[in-house]
Amino acid sequence: MAITLTVNGAAREVDAPPDMPLLWVLRDLLGLTGTKYGCGVAQCRACTVHVDGEAVQSCQLPVSAAAGKSVTTIEGLGAPKLHVLQEAWLAEDVAQCGWCQPGQLMSAAALLARNSAPTDDDIDLAMSGNICRCGTYNRIRRAIKRAAGVPDAGGTP
Numbered sequence: 001m002a003i004t005l006t007v008n009g010a011a012r013e014v015d016a017p018p019d020m021p022l023l024w025v026l027r028d029l030l031g032l033t034g035t036k037y038g039c040g041v042a043q044c045r046a047c048t049v050h051v052d053g054e055a056v057q058s059c060q061l062p063v064s065a066a067a068g069k070s071v072t073t074i075e076g077l078g079a080p081k082l083h084v085l086q087e088a089w090l091a092e093d094v095a096q097c098g099w100c101q102p103g104q105l106m107s108a109a110a111l112l113a114r115n116s117a118p119t120d121d122d123i124d125l126a127m128s129g130n131i132c133r134c135g136t137y138n139r140i141r142r143a144i145k146r147a148a149g150v151p152d153a154g155g156t157p
Contacts, residue, residue, distance in 0.1 A: 001015065003064060003066075005063070005066045005067055005069055005070075006069070006070045007072075008072060008075055009070075012030060019062045020063050021060060021061065023035060023037060023058035023061075026049070026073055035047055035102055036099055036100070037059060038059075040059050041059070041060070043129070044103070044131040045107060046099060046102070046130075047059040048104075048130070050072040050110060051071055052069050053070075053072075074102035074106060077105060084147045085105055085108050085147045087147070092142045097133065099133065100130060100132045104127070107127055108126070108143075108144050111127070111144065112148055116148060117149075117150050118145075118150065119150075124141075127140065127141075
């Protein structure tokens, strides 16, 4: 079945069953492998993308639910230059193994889109479902605050 959606600003038509998870459409049919498979049950958020600006877990979202909508993946987050969060991620040396980072960044971008000056509690709530096996949570919080221009506990933005 042909399904049309906009991915990273470009109209794309895919021939996929309507119940195929968006994750597999992105990775296998469109070759956008930045979005990661983590658990497959929407518990780790490694597969987070934006659909019409909202952070969603693409492993459980049928592609038919994204039909006619705008999908942004990690590849499109900062295109053509780095997003402020990606710059902050580098500055704070967040990534270790990197597997969860696309989902972390996409969740953080959705947070900053709706709250330009998040508190620690706001960040903890927004990021609570994102699992990082390497435990870089403190660096993630610092990077989000840096991107927002919010001082960290040490007082530096």
